[in-house]
Amino acid sequence: MGTTLYSRIASDLRDQIASGEFPPGSTLPAIPELMTRYDAARDTVRDAIRVLSVEGLVTPRRGIGTVVRETSPVRLEYAPIGAARTWEAQTAGEGTDKLVSAEWEQADRDVSSRLRVDIGERVIRRVRHHYQGQGIVQVHEQWIPGTLAELIAAKGGGDLADTTRGPGNIFQEADAAGRKPASTTERITARMPDPDEREALELPVGVPVLVTNRTTVDVDGQPIESSHIVSASDRVSQSFTVQLG
Amino acid sequence: MGTTLYSRIASDLRDQIASGEFPPGSTLPAIPELMTRYDAARDTVRDAIRVLSVEGLVTPRRGIGTVVRETSPVRLEYAPIGAARTWEAQTAGEGTDKLVSAEWEQADRDVSSRLRVDIGERVIRRVRHHYQGQGIVQVHEQWIPGTLAELIAAKGGGDLADTTRGPGNIFQEADAAGRKPASTTERITARMPDPDEREALELPVGVPVLVTNRTTVDVDGQPIESSHIVSASDRVSQSFTVQLG
DNA sequence: GAGTGGTCTAGACCACCAA
DNA sequence: TGGTGGTCTAGACCACTCT
Numbered sequence: 001m002g003t004t005l006y007s008r009i010a011s012d013l014r015d016q017i018a019s020g021e022f023p024p025g026s027t028l029p030a031i032p033e034l035m036t037r038y039d040a041a042r043d044t045v046r047d048a049i050r051v052l053s054v055e056g057l058v059t060p061r062r063g064i065g066t067v068v069r070e071t072s073p074v075r076l077e078y079a080p081i082g083a084a085r086t087w088e089a090q091t092a093g094e095g096t097d098k099l100v101s102a103e104w105e106q107a108d109r110d111v112s113s114r115l116r117v118d119i120g121e122r123v124i125r126r127v128r129h130h131y132q133g134q135g136i137v138q139v140h141e142q143w144i145p146g147t148l149a150e151l152i153a154a155k156g157g158g159d160l161a162d163t164t165r166g167p168g169n170i171f172q173e174a175d176a177a178g179r180k181p182a183s184t185t186e187r188i189t190a191r192m193p194d195p196d197e198r199e200a201l202e203l204p205v206g207v208p209v210l211v212t213n214r215t216t217v218d219v220d221g222q223p224i225e226s227s228h229i230v231s232a233s234d235r236v237s238q239s240f241t242v243q244l245g
Numbered sequence: 246m247g248t249t250l251y252s253r254i255a256s257d258l259r260d261q262i263a264s265g266e267f268p269p270g271s272t273l274p275a276i277p278e279l280m281t282r283y284d285a286a287r288d289t290v291r292d293a294i295r296v297l298s299v300e301g302l303v304t305p306r307r308g309i310g311t312v313v314r315e316t317s318p319v320r321l322e323y324a325p326i327g328a329a330r331t332w333e334a335q336t337a338g339e340g341t342d343k344l345v346s347a348e349w350e351q352a353d354r355d356v357s358s359r360l361r362v363d364i365g366e367r368v369i370r371r372v373r374h375h376y377q378g379q380g381i382v383q384v385h386e387q388w389i390p391g392t393l394a395e396l397i398a399a400k401g402g403g404d405l406a407d408t409t410r411g412p413g414n415i416f417q418e419a420d421a422a423g424r425k426p427a428s429t430t431e432r433i434t435a436r437m438p439d440p441d442e443r444e445a446l447e448l449p450v451g452v453p454v455l456v457t458n459r460t461t462v463d464v465d466g467q468p469i470e471s472s473h474i475v476s477a478s479d480r481v482s483q484s485f486t487v488q489l490g
Numbered sequence: 491g492a493g494t495g496g497t498c499t500a501g502a503c504c505a506c507c508a509a
Numbered sequence: 510t511g512g513t514g515g516t517c518t519a520g521a522c523c524a525c526t527c528t
Contacts, residue, residue, distance in 0.1 A: 004516060014440075030494065041518045043288070046495085054299045054450075056437045062495045063526030171489075181489045189482040190435030190453045192301045195259075205299075208435045208453035208478070216489075233453070237434035240485050244416075244426045244461075249497065275513065286499045291514080307514045308507030 009038055009048035017057055017068055027065030028058065056206035056234075069204070095132040099167045102126040102160065104146070111143050114215055114226035122146035124160050128167050135202055137235045141228045144170060148224060152177045171216070174224045182219040188212050188238060193230075201232040208233050254283055254293035262302055262313055272310030273303060301451035301479075314449070340377040344412045347371040347405065349391070356388050359460055359471035367391035369405050373412055380447055382480045386473045389415060393469060397422045416461070419469045427464040433457050433483060438475075446477040453478050 016022055029037070034045045049066055052058045060066045105125050112119045123143050130138035149160045157173045158165055171181045193201065193209045201209065212229040231238070261267055274282070279290045294311055297303045305311045350370050357364045368388050375383035394405045402418045403410055416426045438446065438454045446454065457474040476483070 006516075011440075027494095032493090042520090043498095044517055047516080049495090050295075054437065055439065060495055061526085062524060063493075065494060183486055183488050185484065185486045187482050187484045188433055188455070190455050190478040192299065192451050192453065194300065195256075206437050208437065210433070210435050233435040237432050239430065239432045240487070241428055241430040242485070242487065243428050251497075272513095277512090287501090288517095289498055292497080294514090305514055306507085307505060308512075310513060 005038065005040055006044050006047035007051065009034065009040065009045060010051040013048065013052060014055075014057065017052075022068050024068050024070045026068050028068065030065060054206045056204075059204050095130055095137070097167045098129045098131065099163055099165075100127040100129055102163050104161055107143075111226070115143055115145050115223045117145055124149050126160070126167075132235060136200065136232075138229060138231045139197070139200060140230075142170075142225055143227075144225050145223065148174060148177070148179060151179070170225050174218065179218045179222070179224060181216050181224055182221075184214060184216045186212055186214045190233060197230055201230070203232055203234070210236060210238060212238065250283065250285055251289050251292035252296065254279065254285065254290060255296040258293065258297060259300075259302065262297075267313050269313050269315045271313050273313065275310060299451045301449075304449050340375055340382070342412045343374045343376065344408055344410075345372040345374055347408050349406055352388075356471070360388055360390050360468045362390055369394050371405070371412075377480060380480075381445065381477075383474060383476045384442070384445055385475075387415075388471050390468065393419060393422070393424060396424070415470050419463065424463045424467070424469060426461050426469055427466075429459060429461045431457055431459045435478060442475055446475070448477055448479070455481060455483060457483065 013022075013028060022028055028034075028049070031042060031045050031049075034040070034048075035042055038045070049058065049060060052066075053060060056069065058066050058068050103125060104122055106120045107115065107117050107123050109119055111117075111123060111125075112121070115123060117123065123146050126142045126144070128140040128142070129136050130140060144160060152173050153159055155177045157177055158168070160168075160170070160173075174181060189211050190208045191211060193203055193207075197203070197209055203209070210229075210231040210233045212231070213227070214229065215226040216224045218224055258267075258273060267273055273279075273294070276287060276290050276294075279285070279293075280287060283290070294303065294305060297311075298305060301314065303311050303313055348370060349367055351365045352360065352362050352368050354364055356362075356368060356370075357366070360368060362368065368391050371387045371389070373385040373387070374381050375385060389405060397418050398404055400422045402422055403413070405413075405415070405418075419426060434456050435453045436456060438448055438452075442448070442454055448454070455474075455476040455478045457476070458472070459474065460471040461469045463469055
């Protein structure tokens with residue numbers, strides 16, 4: 001394909017991986033072997049391997065070799081929504097949700113536009129980590145209008161800023177407080193993680209994150225919550241089922 | 246952050262980009278400049294720049310310099326569904342849809358499980374390219390059961406395998422043929438593009454693709470169509486609004 | 491200890507772009 | 510023409526893993 005040596009090597013190896021010559025879990029030929037095979041210098045071979053690495057095909061491991069990744073990792077279903085409560089129940093049933101922080105803060109420009117409150121107004125910001133099996137797969141940042149939090153507390157629903165309470169179910173709590181959730185809008189995109197996200201989600205090189213921005217409003221169109229959700233795309237997919245009119 | 250020289254350089258440059266010292270559209274210091282500044286070899290500096298490149302932060306250009314990318318590219322809304330017809334209308338209104346190919350073929354294992362037909366059964370496969378402004382942003386591969394295509398043709402809806410007809414609206418046509426669309430299920434994930442996709446979608450290094458798998462069924466649960474949609478994540482986001490119970 | 495990949499150097503030549 | 514990034518080399522040393 002490419003006209004340069006390293007891209008030819010990369011192309012060859014890519015084809016061999018695709019053809020099953022190097023199945024998932026196996027290792028590619030070692031760098032010295034590839035050097036002699038292609039009469040190339042070490043860094044040229046490494047350039048080729050790096051290409052495959054950023055494509056998400058292989059993971060080089062010191063002392064081990066260049067390991068071929070799983071082609072179809074088990075993709076855990078994350079959010080078959082249709083009703084927010086269903087979503088809450090299903091994620092809880094499939095994995096573990098951990099409330100990392102929950103505190104009052106003042107809305108900045110972004111939060112104010114999400115929740116349609118004034119800049120500086122008090123809101124609750126909660127951060128949750130979602131685990132599936134061994135590791136973390138999702139970092140969920142959520143904002144809730146202060147007025148709603150106070151309403152819920154007044155109706156005996158508890159303190160949303162209390163970390164020891166656990167994540168709870170904001171949709172049920174809002175409903176019980178008379179603010180019935182009516183619709184959710186999600187916007188999904190993808191990008192490469194920044195170093196913090198790569199570390200937090202334990203992402204290998206070449207794996208992007210799914211970014212979901214969600215806002216849930218009540219029957220009057222007033223926001224109940226807004227979320228910024230970052231998911232490891234090698235372990236999470238997002239599903240929707242929509243009934244058509 | 247990192248303990249190696251190239252990751253220190255990358256980290257410094259990343260911070261300077263984040264702080265606005267190098268705004269989008271500007272260029273980083275040239276490689277020779279960074280070599281003297283960090284007393285590093287050329288390839289070490291290039292390693293640092295490559296890190297930022299695969300993170301999607303910069304795009305090196307020969308003869309120009311290393312250009313800082315736009316932080317928030319205009320994200321064209323792609324699919325606020327809720328009704329499939331709305332979706333069709335909105336994408337048509339925002340951009341251009343081009344039917345690249347449409348032909349009969351035999352269902353393989355994947356297609357048979359998508360459409361719930363037997364392997365080897367005749368289906369129609371259509372490929373569409375979606376354009377926004379200048380360039381292509383989406384490659385849409387769609388399968389339609391042969392029985393439905395024949396039904397539509399019998400009711401005067403036209404030949405779905407006719408490329409000159411244009412993409413049309415399979416949902417309306419199925420409805421007119423008595424197969425009313427009832428629900429759509431979409432599963433979204435992200436990954437790095439393969440070389441073909443990177444070429445087709447004109448993707449810079451460090452930009453993942455959004456992958457959407459969709460199946461639409463009628464009121465009897467029979468699939469009307471199934472789609473595999475690959476979108477350029479730097480130009481497309483996917484939106485849903487769901488009414489809650 | 492032997493083998494793996496990871497980093498780094500100093501130098502060379504090539505491809506591309508702007509003035 | 511001069512400056513930019515892109516590729517490639519030969520050699521060195523380091524960090525890690527397995528046996």
